[in-house]
Amino acid sequence: MPVPSSPAGSQPTGGSQPIGGSQPTGGSQPTGGAPEALPHGDGADGPEPVSAADSLAATTAELDAVDTVLGDVEAALARLDAGTYGTCEVCRRPLDDDVLASHPTVTRCEGCAEESRLGADGQPAV
Numbered sequence: 750m751p752v753p754s755s756p757a758g759s760q761p762t763g764g765s766q767p768i769g770g771s772q773p774t775g776g777s778q779p780t781g782g783a784p785e786a787l788p789h790g791d792g793a794d795g796p797e798p799v800s801a802a803d804s805l806a807a808t809t810a811e812l813d814a815v816d817t818v819l820g821d822v823e824a825a826l827a828r829l830d831a832g833t834y835g836t837c838e839v840c841r842r843p844l845d846d847d848v849l850a851s852h853p854t855v856t857r858c859e860g861c862a863e864e865s866r867l868g869a870d871g872q873p874a875v
Contacts, residue, residue, distance in 0.1 A: 821854035828856075837861050 828834040835844050839861040848855055857865065 818854075824856075825854045839865075 837858040838856045842858055844858055
């Protein structure tokens with residue numbers, strides 16, 4: 750079935766949206782070039798602008814998080830190669846299969862993980 754086309758310069762109507770994007774909900778849209786500001790959040794007057802520094806900081810934080818996960822996966826693969834995957838790094842007891850299934854990079858059993866979060870006095874470590 751052919752897709753109806755809109756006359757040049759007109760916006761689709763009746764709830765139609767172009768593929769890969771959404772329609773503006775009002776106001777004017779820049780007619781070329783880069784957008785004036787990157788959208789972020791939704792303030793009372795519309796999207797709040799994001800500075801390039803804020804955008805870079807957010808991207809850097811995301812990359813750091815991905816790098817941490819990648820390091821955890823590489824360490825788990827090294828434990829697999831060494832034959833120690835699936836055992837607690839502290840007490841050497843087998844890790845629970847359900848825990849490994851949901852968190853494959855875990856390195857400590859629940860008991861040892863809890864002990865590492867608490868100090869000798871049983872209070873959370875600072």
